Each structure stands twice: as structure tokens, then as C-alpha cells.
Amino acid sequence: MDTLSQNATEIILESISDGVFTVDHEWKIMSFNRAAEKITGISREEAIGRHCWNVFRSNMCQNECALKKTMQEGKSFFSSSTYIINSRKKRIPTIVFTSLLKDKNGKIIGGVETFRDHSLVEELRKKLYDSFQMGDMISRGQEMRNIFKILPKISQSDSTVLIQGETGTGKELMARAIHNLSPRKGDPFIAINCGALPDTLLESELFGYKAGAFTHATKDKQGQLSLANEGTILLDEIGDTSPSFQVKLLRVLEEKKVLPLGAVKKEKLNIRVIAATNRNLAKMVAEHTFRQDLYYRINVIQIKLPPLRQRMEDIPLLVDHFIASRNKIRGKSISGIDPTALGILMAHDYPGNIRELENIIEHAFVLCSEGDITPDVLPSALTRQSMMEIEDDPSPFPLKSAEIKVIKTYLKKNNYDRKATARDLGIHKSTLFRKIDKLGIQLPKIDGRSKRV
Amino acid sequence: MKVAVTIWDEKISPVFDSAHTLLIVDIKNEQIKNISYHSFEPKFEARLTEELGHLGVEVLICGAISETHSTLIEASSIQLIPFIGGNVTQIIETYAKGNPLAPTFLMPGCRADSPSL
Structure with missing residues (x-):
């Protein structure tokens, strides 16, 4: 019966996908199953009799050995933040479980370490993280992720894009991401801050000039529009430009040609134009401080970047x-x-x-x-x-009051959708319900979920 | 020649990436001189080669090492002898005499003729 049970154990150990090895009191490997051979890349023959740290080669071996803790404390341990290094210098993320090894009389004869290759889980985690990223922009928020979703399509088109967002929301990064995802990515990307320059300087900078066009114009200067030819130009702070400049820009955009100052012949342009502003252009149009025709010319595709x-x-x-x-x-x-x-x-x-x-x-x-x-x-x-x-905070219980404040903020942000709030707070939905109840947070008679129906 | 070894008690640290102590010796005419110990944090990759360079290390003997770390070290023209395990004194003495460390001190699963070594 004992032999039968021993055979069954061996068959099970050989057929499971988790690596298992056992060590004696001198930390020398006594057994090494097939999955352990596969994960570590070390054959059983080579492993048996060697010190476990030279075989398993985990970042935990030196200071946080779970097996050592098990042997010292007589308890099982689990560790999820570990990796091993195989002989091809590859780090393999693993999870580890350790327990005591006893003989049939209950005498401790060593330890057992079970480990699982977590590479796939880590890869999926990385893919999930990558889905939060587009170019140099990162977000797990729904609003930004909706933008990330449509960005490849926007990039493939040649339409003018208007990026609106407060200062510091990443308008230039968005423009760069569009350029880098577009067929023009091998060509120049030029960003020019239209709000930083007075009209005359902005015109000469953008359109270029010929020698003799004005005093000190001793030689030809290519404009940024020509320099960006075949590529993308970002006209940042377009809402800060003067009406007279807006007329000139509109003509360039419509004709797809630029006339450098002092030149007699227009130069053909093949550029993607992205405009950006932190101002409300629609309101400016209504107030007649921004030209309506230019607004419609640049507002083909609009991207609104949410503030942080x-x-x-x-x-x-x-x-x-x-x-x-x-x-x-x-x-x-x-x-x-x-x-x-x-x-x-x-x-x-x-x-x-x-x-x-x-x-x-x-x-x-x-x-x-x-x-x-x-x-x-x-x-x-x-x-x-x-x-x-x-x-x-006048509250006699500042900690409680802070907790109420945080929960209320997130509830409001999620339109009182409890599930979304719990997810944002990193707690379980039932924990959130318990806290709402315990802290006496009054909720309006709406539920964020009803909005979707 | 300045030789560094990542150590753990009397033995080589099984994993270079998580080692803490560096033993540095001068080897001249097969003699081991000027033994010194240094606290070491190889997990901070950005400072790794700068630290080794500052200590004047020419050869580094270590246990298992990840590709990122080994590429950084090899790019800084330090000779790397990885996947070595066993007693530090025996290993340094063997190396000082000019004898090869493989296969005697090679970790299981590694071959002396492996291109990664």
C-alpha cells in the first residue's frame, strides 16, 4: 500500500505544471520534478545533491529564503514577489510556496518548495499597463482611454486636429503621439508657440522670408511651415493670435501654399496641421475674438484633454x-x-x-x-x-473626517456609481458600502449606474 | 589586477542582482593582496558600472546574473565571469593561480562553452 501511495505521489509530482523540489537539512536537493527541470532549465541529474541556492537562483535565496523561514518556524510560507535567473540570464517571475518535509513518522527530514512560472501573468500585467499608455501619455481614466482608442484612426487621416485643454495637460505630447502614429512619422514634427511671438515675428518665423524683405533680412530664411513639409506642424496657443494673423493663416491652410515675406512665388505645402489651445475657441468665436472661418477650418477633429x-x-x-x-x-x-x-x-x-x-x-x-x-x-x-x-479641519475626529471627504469626492467624481467608486479607491464594493454606512455618509437618490440605462 | 566577487557569507551570492556585499582583491603574481569589503546595491542599475568603475574593478566573478546587468557590465569593459558558485576562498585562489573556474565551480545547468559565459 505504501509503495502504491509512493508511486502515485511520484506520478502526480511528475505530471503537475508547478515545479517542486525537496531539500535535506544541509539545503541539498533531494528531488526535483519534471516541471522544475522545465522552468529552471536544469536537469534532475545536475540538480540533485547540489545546494538549492545554486540551482533555484532566486532573488530571495540570500536574505528572504521562504524555505529557511519554514524550517525555522515550522510554518508554510507563500511569496509572490520573486524571480529566478536561468542559465540564459533570463529573469523568470515566480510565485513560491514552502512547507516542511516529514517522513511517515512525522519527523522533519527537510523542506519542500513549490514554484510556479508567472511569466505569462507578468506579460499580461505589462500588456494591461501598455494599454494605459499612448506615446508618452499615460492614463487609466476612461476619458483618456477613449481618446487613446480613436487616436490611431485620427493619426492615419490627414485631417486638421484641434487639441483643447488647460495648460500642462499634455497638448504637445498628444500632437507628437498623433504624428508618431501617422504615416508622416519619418518626417519632421515642428511645434511653434503662436502666443509667444508678436505678429510680425510670428509671420516671419512661420512663413519665412526672402533676403531684403525687411531691414536686417540679409539672407533667405525658410519658415517653419516649409521646414515641416511632408511632416506635421503644431500651432500651439492658436487662440492667442491676432485677427490679422488668423486671416493669413487661414489662407495658407486653404491654399496649402505659403508665400514667404518678400517672395513673389508661393511654395507648395504638404503638411498635417494640428492646432492647440487652452482657451475656449467656440466662446471666442461667439465673442468675435477668433475668426469663425479659421475655427471651422481647424476644428475638423477635436480632442479635449481633461485636467489632472x-x-x-x-x-x-x-x-x-x-x-x-x-x-x-x-x-x-x-x-x-x-x-x-x-x-x-x-x-x-x-x-x-x-x-x-x-x-x-x-x-x-x-x-x-x-x-x-x-x-x-x-x-x-x-x-x-x-x-x-x-x-x-474643525472636526474632533480628523481621520474620520478625512475618510468621509475622500469617499465623498470619489463618489461625486463617479456620479455616485458605487462600483466605480470602490474600484477607484482600491477597495471592494462591500467594504465601500460598509464604510458609507459606518461613517453616516448621506447619498443622493441617484445611482451612477442608472445613467447608463 | 583588481578582482571583485559578490559574496554571501563564505560563498558567492547565488544571484548577482540581489547581492549586497562585494569582496575586492588585488591579484599580483598569483598572490592575493589588499582584501576589502564594500556594501553594494546592484539592483540600482543606473549606478552599477559607475560604482564598479570607481572601485577600479577589472574582473567580476559572480553567480547568476540577469541580461540587463551583464550587458551593462560587459559594455563598461569589465571582464565578467558569471554563474559561478561555491566557496569564495577556493574560487579566488583558483583564479589567482590562473586556473579555470569552469567546470568545477560552474552552477548547474550552465556549460563552460556556453556563449553567455
């Missing part, structure tokens, strides 16, 4: 992204952000939008060289504001 305060769920993702990119650029080793510092960032309303958040991380990088970003390396105005909010 309307996509607060993106802050952790953006912070991670900025930390990773700055680590590469600055050669630093910042590992992340601690929860208190992240809480301070989440409480801010970002009038400067993503650019402001990026600058905050830049500030933290100057003061912090490794480890997590902590509140003391954030700009003092932010931490002061956060302290003032706490001090101003």
Missing part, C-alpha cells in the same frame, strides 16, 4: 512613470513614493496639471537620491497646504 484634477486616479501611474524616466535620465535610484507623500500629491488640485506634477517629482529628485520619495522632499508649499487642511 478630473483624472486623479492617474496620479500614482504618472508618478511611477516620472520616477522611472527620471531614474534613467538622472542616473538615480529612486524606488518609488511612500504612501504619505502620495497622499499629499493626491490631495492637491493641480492648477498646472501634469506639468506641475512632473515638476514636483523633479523637485523631489533634486533632494532625494535613493529610496522612496518622502513628504520632506516635496515642495514645502504642498506639504504646508496639506498641513493647513488638517489644521483647518
Whole structure:
């Protein structure tokens, strides 16, 4: 019967997809199943009798060995944040489960380690993260992801695009993403800030000029429109241009030709035009401060970028992204952000939008060289504001009051859809219901879900 | 010649990427001199080669190593001898005498003639 059960155990161990090995008290491998051979790339013959750390080669071996903890404490352990390195130098993400190995009399004769190749799970996780990204823009918010979805189609067309959004929402990044996804990606992308230059300078910059066109014009200068030929031009802050410039620009856009100052012959243009503004052009048209014909000429496809305060769920993702990119650029080793510092960032309303958040991380990088970003390396105005909010809170239970405030904010943001609110807060729906009940949060008689019906 | 080894007690750290201590020795005429220990954080890739370069390391002997780290080290013209496991003293003595570390100290599953070594 014992032999039968032993055989059955061996057959089971050989047929499962989890790697299993056992070690004796000297940490030498006693058995190594087929899946373990497959995952590690090491044959059973080579593994048996060798020290487990030279075979398993996990990042946990040296300091956080789960098997060692099991042997010391007599308990099973599970670890999900581990990887092994195979002989082809490839990191294989794994999950690990350890337990004691006992003989038929219950005597401990070693330990058992079961491990699972998590590469596929990690790959899917990465794909999910990639779906939050388009060019250099990142968002898990529905509004931005809807834009990401249609962006490839917009890019493939040659239509003029109008990008509207507050300052710092990433209008230029959006324009670049459109260019990089378009058939013109191998050709120039030129961004020009129309609001930064007076009319005459803007015209000569954009249209170019011929030698002698005006005093000091000693030689020909190609305009940005010609330089962007075959590519894309971003006309940023188009809402800040004068009516007379708007007329000239409209003519260029309609004729697809440009006349440099002082020239007699028009130059043909083949460019994709993207216009961007932080102003409400429709309102400006109604107020006669922006030409209606130009508005309709540039407003073929409109993209509205939401301000950061309307996509607060993106802050952790953006912070991670900025930390990773700055680590590469600055050669630093910042590992992340601690929860208190992240809480301070989440409480801010970002009038400067993503650019402001990026600058905050830049500030933290100057003061912090490794480890997590902590509140003391954030700009003092932010931490002061956060302290003032706490001090101003008249509630005798500031923690409870803060929790109510956060839940109410997210409920409102999600139009009182409890499921979406729970997801944004990273808690289960039933936990949210319990908290709403416990904290006595009054809800309006609407439910965000009803909006969809 | 300055030789560095990532160590864990008396043995080579099984995984370079998560090692913490670097043992550096000078080898001259098969003699081991100037033994020193350094705290080391290879998980911070951005500073890895700068740190090794600062310590004057010419040869690095280590355990299993990921491709990212090995590419960085090899690109900085440090000679890398990876996938070595066993007792540090024996390994350094063997290396100092000019004897090959493989196959005696090679980790299981690795071949001495493997292009990755």
C-alpha cells in the first residue's frame, strides 16, 4: 500500500505544471520534478545533491529564503514577489510556496518548495499597463482611454486636429503621439508657440522670408511651415493670435501654399496641421475674438484633454512613470513614493496639471537620491497646504473626517456609481458600502449606474 | 589586477542582482593582496558600472546574473565571469593561480562553452 501511495505521489509530482523540489537539512536537493527541470532549465541529474541556492537562483535565496523561514518556524510560507535567473540570464517571475518535509513518522527530514512560472501573468500585467499608455501619455481614466482608442484612426487621416485643454495637460505630447502614429512619422514634427511671438515675428518665423524683405533680412530664411513639409506642424496657443494673423493663416491652410515675406512665388505645402489651445475657441468665436472661418477650418477633429484634477486616479501611474524616466535620465535610484507623500500629491488640485506634477517629482529628485520619495522632499508649499487642511479641519475626529471627504469626492467624481467608486479607491464594493454606512455618509437618490440605462 | 566577487557569507551570492556585499582583491603574481569589503546595491542599475568603475574593478566573478546587468557590465569593459558558485576562498585562489573556474565551480545547468559565459 505504501509503495502504491509512493508511486502515485511520484506520478502526480511528475505530471503537475508547478515545479517542486525537496531539500535535506544541509539545503541539498533531494528531488526535483519534471516541471522544475522545465522552468529552471536544469536537469534532475545536475540538480540533485547540489545546494538549492545554486540551482533555484532566486532573488530571495540570500536574505528572504521562504524555505529557511519554514524550517525555522515550522510554518508554510507563500511569496509572490520573486524571480529566478536561468542559465540564459533570463529573469523568470515566480510565485513560491514552502512547507516542511516529514517522513511517515512525522519527523522533519527537510523542506519542500513549490514554484510556479508567472511569466505569462507578468506579460499580461505589462500588456494591461501598455494599454494605459499612448506615446508618452499615460492614463487609466476612461476619458483618456477613449481618446487613446480613436487616436490611431485620427493619426492615419490627414485631417486638421484641434487639441483643447488647460495648460500642462499634455497638448504637445498628444500632437507628437498623433504624428508618431501617422504615416508622416519619418518626417519632421515642428511645434511653434503662436502666443509667444508678436505678429510680425510670428509671420516671419512661420512663413519665412526672402533676403531684403525687411531691414536686417540679409539672407533667405525658410519658415517653419516649409521646414515641416511632408511632416506635421503644431500651432500651439492658436487662440492667442491676432485677427490679422488668423486671416493669413487661414489662407495658407486653404491654399496649402505659403508665400514667404518678400517672395513673389508661393511654395507648395504638404503638411498635417494640428492646432492647440487652452482657451475656449467656440466662446471666442461667439465673442468675435477668433475668426469663425479659421475655427471651422481647424476644428475638423477635436480632442479635449481633461485636467489632472478630473483624472486623479492617474496620479500614482504618472508618478511611477516620472520616477522611472527620471531614474534613467538622472542616473538615480529612486524606488518609488511612500504612501504619505502620495497622499499629499493626491490631495492637491493641480492648477498646472501634469506639468506641475512632473515638476514636483523633479523637485523631489533634486533632494532625494535613493529610496522612496518622502513628504520632506516635496515642495514645502504642498506639504504646508496639506498641513493647513488638517489644521483647518474643525472636526474632533480628523481621520474620520478625512475618510468621509475622500469617499465623498470619489463618489461625486463617479456620479455616485458605487462600483466605480470602490474600484477607484482600491477597495471592494462591500467594504465601500460598509464604510458609507459606518461613517453616516448621506447619498443622493441617484445611482451612477442608472445613467447608463 | 583588481578582482571583485559578490559574496554571501563564505560563498558567492547565488544571484548577482540581489547581492549586497562585494569582496575586492588585488591579484599580483598569483598572490592575493589588499582584501576589502564594500556594501553594494546592484539592483540600482543606473549606478552599477559607475560604482564598479570607481572601485577600479577589472574582473567580476559572480553567480547568476540577469541580461540587463551583464550587458551593462560587459559594455563598461569589465571582464565578467558569471554563474559561478561555491566557496569564495577556493574560487579566488583558483583564479589567482590562473586556473579555470569552469567546470568545477560552474552552477548547474550552465556549460563552460556556453556563449553567455
